[in-house]
Amino acid sequence: xxxxxxxxxxxxxxxxxxxxxxxxxxxxxxxxxxxxxxxxxxxxxxxxxxxxxxxxxxxxxxxxxxxxxxxxxxxxxxxxxxxxxxxxxxxxxxxxxxxxxxxxxxxxxxxxxxxxxxxxxxxxxxxxxxxxxxxxxxxxxxxxxxxxxxxxxxxxxxxxxxxxxxxxxxxxxxxxxxxxxxxxxxxxxxxxxxxxxxxxxxxxxxxxxxxxxxxxxxxxxxxxxxxxxxxxxxxxxxxxxxxxxxxxxxxxxxxxxxxxxxxxxxxxxxxxxxxxxxxxxxxxxxxxxxxxxxxxxxxxxxxxxxxxxxxxxxxxxxxxxxxxxxxxxxxxxxxxxxxxxxxxxxxxxxxxxxxxxxxxxxxxxxxxxxxxxxxxxxxxxxxxxxxxxxxxxxxxxxxxxxxxxxxxxxxxxxxxxxxxxxxxxxxxxxxxxxxxxxxxxxxxxxxxxxxxxxxxxxxxxxxxxxxxxxxxxxxxxxxxxxxxxxxxxxxxxxxxxxxxxxxxxxxxxxx
Amino acid sequence: xxxxxxxxxxxxxxxxxxxxxxxxxxxxxxxxxxxxxxxxxxxxxxxxxxxxxxxxxxxxxxxxxxxxxxxxxxxxxxxxxxxxxxxxxxxxxxxxxxxxxxxxxxxxxxxxxxxxxxxxxxxxxxxxxxxxxxxxxxxxxxxxxxxxxxxxxxxxxxxxxxxxxxxxxxxxxxxxxxxxxxxxxxxxxxxxxxxxxxxxxxxxxxxxxxxxxxxxxxxxxxxxxxxxxxxxxxxxxxxxxxxxxxxxxxxxxxxxxxxxxxxxxxxxxxxxxxxxxxxxxxxxxxxxxxxxxxxxxxxxxxxxxxxxxxxxxxxxxxxxxxxxxxxxxxxxxxxxxxxxxxxxxxxxxxxxxxxxxxxxxxxxxxxxxxxxxxxxxxxxxxxxxxxxxxxxxxxxxxxxxxxxxxxxxxxxxxxxxxxxxxxxxxxxxxxxxxxxxxxxxxxxxxxxxxxxxxxxxxxxxxxxxxxxxxxxxx
Numbered sequence: 002x003x004x005x006x007x008x009x010x011x012x013x014x015x016x017x018x019x020x021x022x023x024x025x026x027x028x029x030x031x032x033x034x035x036x037x038x039x040x041x042x043x044x045x046x047x048x049x050x051x052x053x054x055x056x057x058x059x060x061x062x063x064x065x066x067x068x069x070x071x072x073x074x075x076x077x078x079x080x081x082x083x084x085x086x087x088x089x090x091x092x093x094x095x096x097x098x099x100x101x102x103x104x105x106x107x108x109x110x111x112x113x114x115x116x117x118x119x120x121x122x123x124x125x126x127x128x129x130x131x132x133x134x135x136x137x138x139x140x141x142x143x144x145x146x147x148x149x150x151x152x153x154x155x156x157x158x159x160x161x162x163x164x165x166x167x168x169x170x171x172x173x174x175x176x177x178x179x180x181x182x183x184x185x186x187x188x189x190x191x192x193x194x195x196x197x198x199x200x201x202x203x204x205x206x207x208x209x210x211x212x213x214x215x216x217x218x219x220x221x222x223x224x225x226x227x228x229x230x231x232x233x234x235x236x237x238x239x240x241x242x243x244x245x246x247x248x249x250x251x252x253x254x255x256x257x258x259x260x261x262x263x264x265x266x267x268x269x270x271x272x273x274x275x276x277x278x279x280x281x282x283x284x285x286x287x288x289x290x291x292x293x294x295x296x297x298x299x300x301x302x303x304x305x306x307x308x309x310x311x312x313x314x315x316x317x318x319x320x321x322x323x324x325x326x327x328x329x330x331x332x333x334x335x336x337x338x339x340x341x342x343x344x345x346x347x348x349x350x351x352x353x354x355x356x357x358x359x360x361x362x363x364x365x366x367x368x369x370x371x372x373x374x375x376x377x378x379x380x381x382x383x384x385x386x387x388x389x390x391x392x393x394x395x396x397x398x399x400x401x402x403x404x405x406x407x408x409x410x411x412x413x414x415x416x417x418x419x420x421x422x423x424x425x426x427x428x429x430x431x432x433x434x435x436x437x438x439x440x441x442x443x444x445x446x447x448x449x450x451x452x453x454x455x456x457x458x459x460x461x462x463x464x465x466x467x468x469x470x471x472x473x474x475x476x477x478x479x480x481x482x483x484x485x486x487x488x489x490x491x492x493x494x495x496x497x498x499x500x501x502x503x504x505x506x507x508x509x510x511x512x
Numbered sequence: 513x514x515x516x517x518x519x520x521x522x523x524x525x526x527x528x529x530x531x532x533x534x535x536x537x538x539x540x541x542x543x544x545x546x547x548x549x550x551x552x553x554x555x556x557x558x559x560x561x562x563x564x565x566x567x568x569x570x571x572x573x574x575x576x577x578x579x580x581x582x583x584x585x586x587x588x589x590x591x592x593x594x595x596x597x598x599x600x601x602x603x604x605x606x607x608x609x610x611x612x613x614x615x616x617x618x619x620x621x622x623x624x625x626x627x628x629x630x631x632x633x634x635x636x637x638x639x640x641x642x643x644x645x646x647x648x649x650x651x652x653x654x655x656x657x658x659x660x661x662x663x664x665x666x667x668x669x670x671x672x673x674x675x676x677x678x679x680x681x682x683x684x685x686x687x688x689x690x691x692x693x694x695x696x697x698x699x700x701x702x703x704x705x706x707x708x709x710x711x712x713x714x715x716x717x718x719x720x721x722x723x724x725x726x727x728x729x730x731x732x733x734x735x736x737x738x739x740x741x742x743x744x745x746x747x748x749x750x751x752x753x754x755x756x757x758x759x760x761x762x763x764x765x766x767x768x769x770x771x772x773x774x775x776x777x778x779x780x781x782x783x784x785x786x787x788x789x790x791x792x793x794x795x796x797x798x799x800x801x802x803x804x805x806x807x808x809x810x811x812x813x814x815x816x817x818x819x820x821x822x823x824x825x826x827x828x829x830x831x832x833x834x835x836x837x838x839x840x841x842x843x844x845x846x847x848x849x850x851x852x853x854x855x856x857x858x859x860x861x862x863x864x865x866x867x868x869x870x871x872x873x874x875x876x877x878x879x880x881x882x883x884x885x886x887x888x889x890x891x892x893x894x895x896x897x898x899x900x901x902x903x904x905x906x907x908x909x910x911x912x913x914x915x916x917x918x919x920x921x922x923x924x925x926x927x928x929x930x931x932x933x934x935x936x937x938x939x940x941x942x943x944x945x946x947x948x949x950x951x952x953x954x955x956x957x958x959x960x961x962x963x964x965x966x967x968x969x970x971x972x973x974x975x976x977x978x979x980x981x982x983x984x985x986x
Binding site: 080081082083148151152211213214215216328355356357400404452465481 | 789790791812813814845850851852853854855858863865866892893912914916936938940941960962964965
């Protein structure tokens with residue numbers, strides 16, 4: 002029997018029939034094997050034809066194999082020397098309010114409850130939630146702003162900790178998107194396309210750069226526990242899907258409570274040796290399936306089983322925070338001890354980066370404030386302000402910010418006018434795609450600058466617009482990738498993260 | 513005297529008339545700058561159109577004039593060369609006159625009347641006169657085959673040529689064109705002076721204006737009567753008044769002009785030169801808004817990073833013979849070498865994360881044959897010790913060294929001083945002491961050193977991060 006290249010454990014290379022499983026199952030297997038052998042071989046031509054029609058002619062040419070599980074990855078290198086080896090993406094799902102956090106407009110205070118001039122709104126399409134509104138009263142931010150740092154950047158009083166690190170940030174006030182609702186907007190940010198089915202940024206990175214580490218996935222996703230006072234738009238695994246790329250490149254999520262990865266611990270009575278034997282046998286069956294059908298996803302599955310086996314030892318070590326010094330807790334705050342909090346996820350993102358994980362995405366939901374901004378925004382800022390600050394500070398003091406890119410972004414911004422009733426004490430804000438604030442920090446980007454400008458109403462970009470395509474192209478650039486060169490043939494096109502519309506790296510953001 | 517004139521002047525009557533006429537018109541042309549003064553205002557477009565051929569045509573007399581002394585000198589051995597010299601000199605006079613008239617048209621037509629333009633113009637006039645005299649003095653010298661007058665005139669002509677050409681070059685390329693990238697030592701000898709003050713203006717505003725504006729608004733030319741090459745002149749403004757209103761960038765013409773859309777007629781820098789960078793504009797804005805002071809050293813809201821020059825990384829040698837071994841490592845478990853990028857000369861990165869706990873000094877030593885190709889060594893959390901420095905000092909192209917969370921104490925770190933490109937060293941979480949860390953000063957290329965959580969730099973005492981205040985209403 003041929004040894005699978007991934008099964009390096011020769012001692013335990015086992016056949017299914019050697020396993021400690023009931024005799025009747027073994028018999029059934031043997032019969033199936035004979036029958037399958039006959040039918041399989043006989044139907045092989047048919048099988049290949051079917052596979053070829055499903056996968057395109059490249060399956061036959063072996064192009065898939067080059068991107069599949071077998072070693073082809075190893076030669077993957079950046080197009081040019083990268084500034085950042087890895088990235089941490091703090092995704093603020095729901096659309097944080099740039100008006101209340103970053104985009105300081107002192108002139109608005111005098112315009113409380115005045116109508117937003119039609120000339121500013123122009124012909125913009127609104128969401129169904131405010132399109133019926135009789136008027137669009139301006140709601141100035143409820144919070145005062147303060148200047149921080151050498152760069153003199155204005156930051157809302159909601160984020161006193163972020164204020165302390167503004168000189169490490171590259172703040173982009175001119176990010177803008179084409180989508181106005183959550184689902185298409187969040188897909189666009191993550192995959193470069195509003196429709197589902199395209200690979201996300203993390204998968205492209207895993208595909209393009211390969212892994213730096215054998216014992217943890219290249220791309221990991223951390224979800225933050227829900228805070229029920231917030232309006233939580235759902236996120237799901239389509240956001241870390243590998244699309245048409247091999248599913249090896251999909252993000253692997255760590256759970257926010259209980260076991261970080263389900264079923265990773267062996268059941269009682271199953272030791273690691275038995276697990277190894279079982280995996281070898283399963284791999285053998287999978288290998289036969291691959292020989293039979295030629296579906297590269299089978300190889301991806303073999304690789305995933307092997308990864309899970311290695312994660313049985315790497316994940317407990319990862320999740321064991323007992324060796325973190327007291328200074329860590331002083332920095333991240335007491336919340337960081339509780340799995341699933343934003344602070345915990347920030348700490349975990351640092352630990353993943355230390356362990357060679359290429360891309361970690363932390364999701365924080367709850368930014369979708371259609372009403373009750375003055376009550377909910379302080380809560381969510383209280384959850385995130387310190388975590389973001391601690392992560393940047395921690396990476397910096399440990400010398401990791403030089404080669405780690407940190408990204409903070411939501412899928413869009415929020416309107417300057419109030420959705421629903423505007424009172425002196427409260428207001429709501431609708432989705433706003435035309436401008437929103439994002440920031441990056443670390444390897445490859447220019448620290449201490451603010452890029453782009455918006456008009457007096459934080460409504461339109463007036464200088465240096467950054468589209469989602471440009472944003473993603475710039476991220477890839479920091480990691481040593483030319484976004485036009487990282488492509489994958491699918492449906493007759495050279496697919497890429499930035500899509501077919503021309504995108505450009507934003508030189509003003511680069512160090 | 514009459515005899516002498518006999519020798520100089522042509523013999524035939526008709527030729528004499530041509531001679532006299534061309535000499536007369538030449539002198540008329542040369543006196544043009546006296547007759548028609550440059551008044552600093554633009555004139556007819558056709559003048560500028562023709563005038564703009566001056567920078568092109570001017571190279572013809574330069575080439576010819578340089579040729580004359582060479583031909584004369586060569587003529588000592590080959591008489592034919594000396595014969596040619598007369599003809600070349602005559603051509604040079606004609607081309608000088610053409611270039612001069614075009615140059616005058618350019619200056620007059622565009623209304624350019626800065627000191628640089630005036631100097632260049634008079635340089636051209638003087639040069640042309642000297643060349644004319646050369647032409648007149650030559651026949652006698654040629655007939656006698658001796659005398660110092662003509663060679664001296666030629667030497668004067670060359671000096672006038674170099675000086676005038678240098679003035680012209682300063683007009684088109686800026687006065688610091690030649691000295692900008694001059695090696696430091698040479699600069700101190702040849703181009704002393706410059707700005708020494710530590711004010712924000714001197715450190716940041718002046719260099720921006722000097723690089724982007726001074727070629728048109730400087731010592732050479734002063735378009736619109738504006739010079740920006742010194743603080744006093746900048747604040748004085750141009751023919752239409754001041755360009756800077758201290759305290760208000762919005763009212764300052766200079767700021768308005770640099771922030772117009774680049775395709776606007778009034779946009780500066782003009783003539784398709786690249787716009788100022790966002791950051792440069794921000795600095796100028798902050799500087800004007802905060803009083804346009806010549807002495808203020810720090811401005812609120814402006815962060816200037818003090819940067820040491822980046823350490824240049826040299827390309828590594830050819831390691832293609834080692835590629836099979838590198839690829840084999842990739843498929844196995846344990847330490848790996850990976851290419852930094854698709855460009856092999858960017859070198860290799862040593863990754864040990866998969867075998868961190870067992871990777872020790874002996875294993876590191878096995879990478880010696882890859883030593884000159886490794887630009888980054890990730891040895892964080894491995895079992896290496898201070899003994900690793902003996903191996904690492906052979907990694908001649910190393911830029912970045914990660915030793916965080918290892919047993920390293922830093923004894924003998926000075927052994928790494930031979931690594932001329934090492935700019936990043938991470939010793940966080942090690943046992944490096946302050947005494948041992950001091951030896952890092954001997955590694956001149958280091959730009960980023962991390963000693964977080966070591967005896968040399970203990971973790972900061974517990975400090976509570978500020979909490980948002982209950983209410984910070986507007």
